[in-house]
Amino acid sequence: MKAMDRQLYRQFMDEHVIPLRAKLDDFLPVILGLRKAAQIIMPAELPDAGILGATIDDRFRQKMSGQRLPGESLTDYLKNRAARLRRKNKAQDVRFRLQLLRDIYSDVVAKSKSYQVYMEWIGKWGLQCKELEARPTIREIYIFKDDDIAVLLEELQDMRKDIRYDYARNPDVLADGTFRVFPEEHNVAFLQKAGEILGFPVCCIERYAFDRNSGVLSPEVRASNQLAHSDNPDDVSMYAYFTKDFFPCQPDCEEAAAIGRAVYEALNEIDPELGQKYRDHLASNVNLVRQYPEIIQSRLARLQQEAKEQGVDPGER
Secondary structure, three states, X not given: OOHHXXXXXXXXXXXOOOOHHHHHHHHHHHHOOOXXXXXXXXXXXXXXXXXXXXXXXXXXXXXXXXXXXXXXXXXXXXXXXXXXHOOOOHHHHHHHHHHHHHHHHHHHOOOOHHHHHHHHHHHHOOOEEEEEEEEOOEEEEEEEOOHHHHHHHHHHHHHHHHHHHHHXXXXXXXXXXXXXXXXXXXXXXXXXXXXXXXXXXXXXXXXXXXXXXXXXXXXXXXXXXXXXXXXXXXXXXXXXXXXXXXXXXXXOOHHHHHHHHHHHHHHXXXXXXXXXXXXXXXXXXXXXXHHHHHHHHHHHHHHHHHHHHHOOOHHHO
């Protein structure tokens, strides 16, 4: 590192708002050029996610009941009230609710101190950033260096819109909860492009897409089972679990492990203590995959409950 980079690095590592896991999973691998891009889910991965989520829910309930929020201008209040009263049918009601949720997200999350700290550090490191909407109150923040990634992300968002539009026109009433909330998660072309953007090995992308559409074992259950049935320690390489929410095709996938090992060696060269922290983090990623089936079910149940409370069927998004 150059002297200025090292100074920036020290300041970055001292930044308490950004958790160490985000620095290791997302920022540093992209900064060092070892991953093309990383994805940060907002507000779920912010340190105050619980408070922000509760605030969004509370404001949505207040607005739907016709209340004026503290600090809300009279003009905005009257505008919202007029829009709420203009709803004539289900389609207009859904559009109103979705836009209201987007507005609340912008006001609550995008203006929060934690969100702004993330954005400031993305800028300080000279990284590019693009935000994609997964749901009105859930955004995927991608950080990257290469201009080509921005083009691929535009294509990815267009694919998601088309897939959700097609599903809304032809919903599958027998589909499981994951399909209803995120139909793009069952589209091979979408998964391949998303994996390519994030720099995942092709073998792992293909296995993930196969699992997601097999109807037998989800990627989360398959990956968890692989670890549970790996009696030989040599069958598992913690380096293969180089980032969060990633499920290698095999616990010892050489291509995935090569990425994790490269990140470790780079961090260890910068600071041996940081290298050890990354190894500890890899071990926690492995344990997380072991527990993932329960985690994903809990997340899905929460998303479905939110959709129910907000009066918006996931398939209509």
